[in-house]
Amino acid sequence: MASDGANPAILRLAVPVPLRRLFDYLPPEGIDLSTLSPGQRLWVPFGGRKLVAVLVDMVPESPLAQLKPALELIDSAPVFDGCCRDFLHWAADYYQAPVGELYAAALPAALRKGKPADHWAEQWLQLTTEGKGLPETALSRAPKQQALLQLLLERGRQSRTQLKALDHSTATIRALQDRGLVEWIAGPTVPPAIPAAEATAPPELNEEQRQVLDAIPVDRFSASLLEGTTGSGKTEVYLRLMEQVLTGGKQALLLVPEIGLTPQTLRRIAARFPDRSIAALHSGLAEGERAQAWLSAAAGQADIVIGTRSAILTPLPRLGAVIVDEEHDGSFKQQDGVRYSARDLAMVLGRNAGVPVLLGSATPSLESLHNALSGRYQHLRLRQRAGNARPPQIHLVPTLGQQLEEGFAPQVLRHIGETLARGEQALVFINRRGFAPALTCDDCGWLADCPHCSSKLTMHRRQRQLRCHHCDYRRSLVDSCPQCHSRSLSALGGGTERSEELLARRFADYPVIRVDRDTTASKQALDRLLAPARDGKPCLLLGTQMLAKGHHLPRVTLVVIQDADGGLFSADFRAPERTGQLLEQVAGRAGRGDLPGRVLVQSRYPEHPLLQLLLEKGYGPFARQLLRDRAVAQLPPLRAMALVRAECEEPRWAEEFLETARTQMQALAPPSPQLSYLGPVPALLERKSGRFRFYVQITAEKRGQLQPLLARLCQWAEGNRNRRLRWAVDMDAQELS
Template sequence: MTATQIPLLEIALPVPLRRHFDYLPPADMSPEQLAQLVPGVLLRVPFGRQQLVGVLVAVKSLSEQPEHKLRAAFGVIDEQPALSPELLELCSWAANYYQCAPGEGLHTALPALLRQGEQARLRGEPVLRLTTEGKGLPEGALKRSPKQAALLAALQQRGQLALRELSELDIPGTIAKALIDKGLAQKIEVTPDSGVQPATLLREPPLLLSDEQRPAFEQIQYHSFNTYLLDGATGSGKTEIYLQAIAETLKNGKQALVLVPEIGLTPQTLQRFQRRFNLPIVALHSGLNDRERLDAWLQARAGIARIIIGTRSALFTPLKEPGIIIIDEEHDGSFKQQDGFRYSARDLAAMRAHRLGIPLILGSATPSLETLHNAKLERYRYLRLQARAGNAKPPEIELLDIRGETLHEGFAQASINAIGDTLKRGNQALVFLNRRGYAPALECHDCGWLASCNHCDARMTVHNNPRHLHCHHCDHQRALPKRCPSCNSSKLQPLGQGTERSELVLQELFPATKVIRVDRDSTRNKNSMQTLLADVHSGEPCILVGTQMLAKGHHFEDVTLVVIIDADAGLFSTDFRGPERMGQLLLQVAGRAGRAEKPGRVLLQTHHTDHPLVQTLIYKGYHALAELILQERQLTQLPPFRHLALLRAESKQAQQAVHFLQQARQLAEAIQAPSPALSYLGPLPAMMEKRGDRFRYQLQFNAAQRKPLQALLSQLALQLEAHPLASKVRWSIDVDPQDMA
């Protein structure tokens, strides 16, 4: 270490190196300005030939580099810190735990515009208000224009509407312009004010809690840390408990952070919360543009937004007055980041709530085995809801044995008849198939050739609109061949069933009924999910067909039948989490049926009606299945009874990746010899060995305790960073991996 005459700036940069970097202060910075610098401030600095935005971690006087070798920072972007001490500590802890470069971890918590060097300044927001003439209109005015009448009513009820809220109310901007042109409304710019509290927090009264909901709600304590598992059957009223817990938080003058797994759920959740609460609510998810995301982030930081709803990365939202964190569908795999900073938003939420001393609620109808295990050990408080809210009854689940049966494009005749009966009664049906596209493969009838991806160990999916072959692993696309490249036959046929094909089949079978497909392809555009689901919520008879996007938290009052086309995939997964995910997915999908007054029915097509996991799930329920899988996990020494980490390596030359991992294992064993407390497995090929022209291998670490595993990984990561092979392969460490592929 070298002592310097002037204070030095220790800065975290968005580079994949596991260390901070020392800089001299900017040349034009006065001693007074330097004395005011605090950690969390953003600065522009030189790095090689680039200019980067870095986060100040500390001001210090010692450096490993002599002063003459240090470069000066270019300047401070904003004197106010972008990251609070609380978020700085959380991100630094998380970067250490998940073995990520500290600068990459810290930059994950920043909106894109701040990472690009923009100042964190709140903008005035365009708002629509009624003029004196508009306020004087009687109720029911503008009947000839229902959209204008709806906007007028909303403005009369709320006083004002931010222009961004119009799309959430499904009101086009042209309607707002029509009211402005008539002199009934005016557009003004309002600077958000964090000090304004409405006279009433609620726009609508809370629902009366059931005899089962009330004791669960009353156990939640708001002034200390506790993790609560709200384990409630689909339709049991978990959301009402969230809403009332948030109301208690708001009464205490605090903010609420709510995480949901899918962008598609955010508008739905946002609308429900806006109907209930009379306070500013913002959404944070990848569907927003950079400016919208920064505005929402700044409103949360300033305390203007009292409720923040978002997907995984919203966990890092700064909160002026944090009061509660809620994670809905906590079991969902999307809460784990799968590249770069591989954090789990669910697990980090527990750490953040603990540090803030506030409650965390984890809600699910099918809790993850890790969460159930923690509740069993009384690390979490267990709140159970078993009955559906109101008069709704759980759906009847029927196993449909399709062995030997002639299927009509994947559909059993009993399923087709059930859909027809449902539509005749004026109800809606949901068909679940977890495969996008027209068909999972293209096959030659004469020689058996299958269309494979040139870049992956995967078959290409047939898409019909537009017609092409598409690899869903590396995104490679190509035209459908006219002849078999192996035998030159023209008899090429789609093999298997995808959502596109199911949509066409159902449209042919029920030509008078609207068929709505919901998958990644049909919901690519902004607001497309809301547009598709608007028809469902209208209540008209229709058929929904889609992937697991439909399984996550949607409330369809008129869906009384769910048909699950292929329930068998999870039974034979090579991933040890396969059976758990199968059970969660099937019950989540089944839970979309019969959520209101109408009884629900679920048909589950399977070739394995007698499989013990299927039998347990259908006749004994998810918790019996979870107990069965937990017993297997204990015997096989897998999570939650042991702790896993994966060292992944990929290269265009398979041997390079294997050699790197062999070297890594030797280094690891030199640090910590194999033992029952910490064992090694591999190098082994990944489940899909080749993807995107790269060969993928992994080395698994299995430990009885987290601490020795962390100590090993920290030392190993630094050694690997300096290893000659490290620059020739792509490598990463995944702690608590959720995807073994």
């Protein structure tokens, strides 16, 4: 369809639907074309629905004969700049994802729903001409008004958000308005207020930290892996790099793996940079708060942006550096929808913007370590703990044949008691929440299974519930066997809730703080739970991997790992790597202050060679051995891998779809030493939420061999008409479950 004249009058839009292409529309009726620019959002009709789309381009003609007009322009100015749009399109091509869904993933929920960007424009309070002319002591008889007047004189205009955080009341503001001394004006948004913190001076850097900072250029792209032992001062390196970036008038982006790490990170950064604008981006924020923070970052007003995975998709017009903390963490990989890796996209973003990218971890992922060892990344190291802290002593506690009390060896309980008696803190790591992972009948062998998943129901005794931790199915805790009606039911295994009961009973004089998903469901809950531990009083911390990451608790001198064996015998080839990372991270919580630390690791298989290697030589030699094993098995990161997934309530349909998909791919690229196929095979968790799940695995010598193959596959698969079947391409897959 040609447009009238030579001017482009066809809108090419990214629509949030699972189709890998752009869609052509006519402009909204009566609109001035000069008001349209790529990056703006529009309401469009699509299949009987009204969706929010993003304008990507304007072209003079379309191959389609009939086009619908867009309904309405939402934005007066683009919300995505050109650099961000190029980045999102690259990511869509690489991950074989619908570009409209990637734009939707980049937007905060409020903007995804079509709310105007200026809906969150702040009201700012500023001095009038008369107010600026007053002497500093003019309102000394009204101290609250005087304090607010002084604030505006010293800092300039303040937003409602900032005034609320500083406890300036509406009555005080109104009194100054009545005097004609202040006035409200509309202005750009600011991020949600960061908890107040006293400014802190930076500590003295040690020689290793100085060498690392000197090796990172701030004026061009560089890719660096910072491998620093737990407690070695990686965060201080991040802060110094941020300082250099901010001095140059740029923005710094810090990615953290979990929401729970953001409050303490925010406090530390706010204390170091009290005069800088800081935006937080994570799913724990209210809808309006996240929209404000996103818009502040996208407008270049936020100097520092701290966020979880999706923050990598945010427009940052003044980007100066990207830092990924705990880069090994699996939460940086999106596991549904658009299956991107924020860690890997950080490298692309840095390269496009010409800025340094720093990946930090005490236990680097094998992917990043391989890139560092092969020279693709600069390999930086911090080998010594900061200050006077020393590495903890690690001891294996064999449990095979021992009489355990709720999973604890007698000597372990004795060490916990001695630690608390000295006025110190102990941390117990158990990577299972709930009271017990299974409930069984002693008479007939019945097990409480999830009706929707290939898994057992976990017993939560305090809530008197059986829950599935995969689909969240719940039912009341039964008192008798539903199969034979026997009342002889037994809880198999242990979880955090069961251990909490034992430890609270054994050490009744000390608080037991349980940290898992059940106790941290509310906003800021993790921060509140850990407050007593940060105060330094003797206590016992008990929890899952939420306790393993990033927490600085200098009074913890004993760490107990109740079960080190879980990932050593998994069918997932990545399980040993994750086990090693987790054990090393948990052990790193001990002895971070002046007091020496000790780690007790319980195991039924203390002679396992990987466990011995990890505990005797450390994570570095352990990871290098895993890399050698992966090379022999021709697995990532030595080879590129993608999965084609399918799931359906009828397993036969999913398997048939993948059989056909494999046939299609093999016709285009037959199996060879450089390219191999496996499957269809069931996922490790074969059934989830009532759907059976299978995948085909494709491994290749180079990623370039996979991209054209997967693109052709997606073209074919989009023609699949079975709406009860879901399929997805997972490039650089991290999970086989």
